[in-house]
Amino acid sequence: MIEAIQIWLSAALVIWIWSFVYKDNYLYRLAQHIFLGAAAGYSIGISLDSLNKTALVPLAKSPTTNMHLIIPIIIGLLFFFKYSRRYYWVARYGVGIALAVGTALAFRTAPMANIIRQVNAVLLPLWTPDPVKTLNNWIHVVITLSALVYFIFTVTPRVVEGRPTITYRVYDAVLRIGIYGMMVAFGATLANTIMTRLAFFISMNIQYLQPYPLESLSAIILVAIAILFAMRRARAG
Amino acid sequence: MGISLKRLDTIIGTRQLLYTLLIIFTLIPMFFPLRLPISISARTKKVYSYIDNLKPGSYIFIDFDYDPAGRGEIEPQAVATMKHLFDKNCKLVIASLGTTGPVMFEIMRKTNPDIFAGKEYGKDWVNIGYVAGGESAAAGLARSISGTVAADAYGNPIGNLPLIKEADKAEQFALAIVYTTGTDTLYYFVRQWFTPYKVPLIMGILGVMGPAAEPFVAAGQAVELLVGQVAGAEYEVLVGRPGIGLGAMDAQSTSHAIILIFIILGNIMFWSVRLRGEKR
Amino acid sequence: MSVVWRRTIPQLLVAIILVVMTALYFLYIDKTTKATLNYWDGLLINYSIVIAAMAAIVGGVDLARYHVSLIMKREREQIPFSLITIILEVVCVIFAFYALATGVPILTQPQFSWIYLNLQVPTSSAMYSILVFYVASAAYRTFRARNPPALLLLIVGVIVMLGNTSLGFAIWPGFTPLKDWIMTVPNAAGYRPIVIGVGLGTIILGLRLILRKEVTWMGRRD
Numbered sequence: 001m002i003e004a005i006q007i008w009l010s011a012a013l014v015i016w017i018w019s020f021v022y023k024d025n026y027l028y029r030l031a032q033h034i035f036l037g038a039a040a041g042y043s044i045g046i047s048l049d050s051l052n053k054t055a056l057v058p059l060a061k062s063p064t065t066n067m068h069l070i071i072p073i074i075i076g077l078l079f080f081f082k083y084s085r086r087y088y089w090v091a092r093y094g095v096g097i098a099l100a101v102g103t104a105l106a107f108r109t110a111p112m113a114n115i116i117r118q119v120n121a122v123l124l125p126l127w128t129p130d131p132v133k134t135l136n137n138w139i140h141v142v143i144t145l146s147a148l149v150y151f152i153f154t155v156t157p158r159v160v161e162g163r164p165t166i167t168y169r170v171y172d173a174v175l176r177i178g179i180y181g182m183m184v185a186f187g188a189t190l191a192n193t194i195m196t197r198l199a200f201f202i203s204m205n206i207q208y209l210q211p212y213p214l215e216s217l218s219a220i221i222l223v224a225i226a227i228l229f230a231m232r233r234a235r236a237g
Numbered sequence: 238m239g240i241s242l243k244r245l246d247t248i249i250g251t252r253q254l255l256y257t258l259l260i261i262f263t264l265i266p267m268f269f270p271l272r273l274p275i276s277i278s279a280r281t282k283k284v285y286s287y288i289d290n291l292k293p294g295s296y297i298f299i300d301f302d303y304d305p306a307g308r309g310e311i312e313p314q315a316v317a318t319m320k321h322l323f324d325k326n327c328k329l330v331i332a333s334l335g336t337t338g339p340v341m342f343e344i345m346r347k348t349n350p351d352i353f354a355g356k357e358y359g360k361d362w363v364n365i366g367y368v369a370g371g372e373s374a375a376a377g378l379a380r381s382i383s384g385t386v387a388a389d390a391y392g393n394p395i396g397n398l399p400l401i402k403e404a405d406k407a408e409q410f411a412l413a414i415v416y417t418t419g420t421d422t423l424y425y426f427v428r429q430w431f432t433p434y435k436v437p438l439i440m441g442i443l444g445v446m447g448p449a450a451e452p453f454v455a456a457g458q459a460v461e462l463l464v465g466q467v468a469g470a471e472y473e474v475l476v477g478r479p480g481i482g483l484g485a486m487d488a489q490s491t492s493h494a495i496i497l498i499f500i501i502l503g504n505i506m507f508w509s510v511r512l513r514g515e516k517r
Numbered sequence: 518m519s520v521v522w523r524r525t526i527p528q529l530l531v532a533i534i535l536v537v538m539t540a541l542y543f544l545y546i547d548k549t550t551k552a553t554l555n556y557w558d559g560l561l562i563n564y565s566i567v568i569a570a571m572a573a574i575v576g577g578v579d580l581a582r583y584h585v586s587l588i589m590k591r592e593r594e595q596i597p598f599s600l601i602t603i604i605l606e607v608v609c610v611i612f613a614f615y616a617l618a619t620g621v622p623i624l625t626q627p628q629f630s631w632i633y634l635n636l637q638v639p640t641s642s643a644m645y646s647i648l649v650f651y652v653a654s655a656a657y658r659t660f661r662a663r664n665p666p667a668l669l670l671l672i673v674g675v676i677v678m679l680g681n682t683s684l685g686f687a688i689w690p691g692f693t694p695l696k697d698w699i700m701t702v703p704n705a706a707g708y709r710p711i712v713i714g715v716g717l718g719t720i721i722l723g724l725r726l727i728l729r730k731e732v733t734w735m736g737r738r739d
Contacts, residue, residue: 041609203309
């Protein structure tokens with residue numbers, strides 16, 4: 001019995017959320033608020049689990065050696081001061097420490113990970129015995145440099161008295177190559193976005209709907225009624 | 238002409254019509270399976286041969302960190318690669334930097350029990366569960382798993398798990414695999430696992446994240462990517478265990494077909510209206 | 518309280534942690550000093566993990582507060598929905614605390630896991646998958662070759678789409694390697710500046726925090 005309710009509930013929630021694309025209705029809002037409540041509750045629960053593993057268990061096991069773990073717990077509790085009108089600033093100590101450690105971890109490795117390694121990746125030989133490799137290397141170098149110019153050095157030279165200078169023409173050509181290079185990248189992203197969205201949709205069908213046609217049908221009928229009701233209400237103004 | 242092109246464009250572009258057509262095309266393979274053959278891309282083969290060439294018994298770190306929506310794309314990759322790793326007798330340490338990761342791992346484990354058959358918890362695999370902190374968690378686990386968490390996802394003290402005694406720091410892992418739906422997580426692993434410890438990375442990601450993750454491969458920061466449902470389906474073929482990935486390929490083909498038809502029709506209408514000079 | 522406690526000290530704390538952690542990473546004096554510095558570095562990281570867990574809890578409280586405020590506004594239509602959100606959230610939290618108190622791992626607590634498996638997972642997946650409908654609509658209405666760059670985007674998009682499916686392979690087997698080439702050569706080159714940009718952004722954020730120029734993280738103005 002409980003299993004039947006579970007199956008029906010899952011199928012119904014999926015269909016009710018999808019119904020939004022046809023028209024906003026009560027069942028959609030019900031499913032949406034169930035999502036919000038369950039997601040927030042889950043997120044608190046799983047964070048408590050992390051807190052338990054990283055602080056509470058060590059504290060309970062050997063309180064003397066791990067007494068210092070009280071410090072981050074207290075700093076974390078300071079977050080709740082953000083609800084105080086008077087002492088809201090106390091929360092900044094907690095936020096500040098978490099922000100500083102996270103940024104420091106990225107700050108100290110980003111020069112190597114994001115910049116040096118990526119610059120190294122374009123230090124490629126432009127003449128090789130293999131023509132395909134030569135072409136690929138040229139594409140890597142030219143598109144990277146021109147897209148970099150487009151993104152980071154976005155200063156367009158001025159056109160003096162309506163006549164473009166050579167600098168302007170060169171710069172314009174580089175920007176155009178950059179734009180076309182990025183269009184290729186965005187085209188690839190577009191195609192992959194479509195694949196991902198379709199995959200989400202197909203796998204929802206495979207998991208929740210196709211194996212349970214009766215449950216899905218009953219949820220569809222309910223939501224159709226809800227949509228009709230919403231349309232009548234909208235017409236009535 | 239009785240009906241203007243602009244009007245025709247509006248009729249075809251009706252939202253409800255497009256949605257209904259998409260649903261119908263997605264459901265076609267359910268009634269008429271196409272069973273189209275799939276090709277295995279050189280990139281998926283590269284991941285396969287990389288894992289195949291690992292020393293048997295190697296320690297592998299896995300970040301299991303995708304959203305419920307990403308299940309269809311990433312679970313096929315995870316199941317197929319984990320089966321391959323277990324077949325090679327590799328030992329897996331699993332953790333999640335995202336809140337939904339532990340749930341998705343449990344769902345994967347329950348729906349694919351054969352992968353874990355004959356494997357002993359604590360010796361062959363360990364699940365740490367969720368660790369908060371994002372980049373800090375990645376850095377902490379890389380330094381020392383036992384120094385970061387005191388218990389695993391099932392409440393076992395971390396010190397009681399033999400596998401963690403053998404593989405506790407990033408240096409001890411032969412490979413880290415990141416199954417994630419968050420692009421940030423890729424940066425965390427490149428910055429905290431590859432840059433300081435040179436741990437080879439394989440990234441199992443959503444299709445939409447694939448293009449943005451390519452520079453990591455070109456710069457040698459990742460061994461290779463598994464991108465989207467198609468990569469999962471290809472890996473399922475390689476390990477000889479069909480699953481959700483392969484099952485969805487026909488529906489992917491038909492739904493891609495309708496999207497392509499929409500794009501072509503949209504462009505035909507756009508240019509017809511433009512060339513006839515009708516006001517849009 | 519003076520501005521020093523409210524603004525200056527938190528800002529200085531951030532700057533000091535950033536400078537110290539960066540120094541800890543690069544500094545090498547001798548093995549013993551390195552080990553000590555490493556210990557402090559690890560301690561800060563562990564503290565930040567604990568603090569991050571607490572921050573996520575505050576995020577959940579924020580949502581509940583927001584829905585309480587909606588109920589207080591007495592909007593008749595919204596009240597039942599906000600009540601559902603709050604009740605579900607509170608129920609989850611109660612079971613999570615119950616699990617903690619009884620020593621059961623939260624994930625295996627039966628009621629908690631029932632809620633996330635049967636309510637959270639399907640609704641969360643459906644919420645994200647809804648975007649497919651907008652993709653279908655955009656495919657007809659907006660993916661149009663209005664100019665040469667848009668035409669290039671569409672051509673590449675179509676090739677990669679065909680390379681992603683068995684349909685493309687059935688039409689022409691060359692779509693798969695062509696897709697791989699697009700991804701690994703022009704696409705990787707096109708995205709590289711973005712990775713470099715992210716790196717520069719991270720460095721600039723760090724420097725701004727050290728120089729106390731970045732203040733957005735402090736929230737409201739005093």
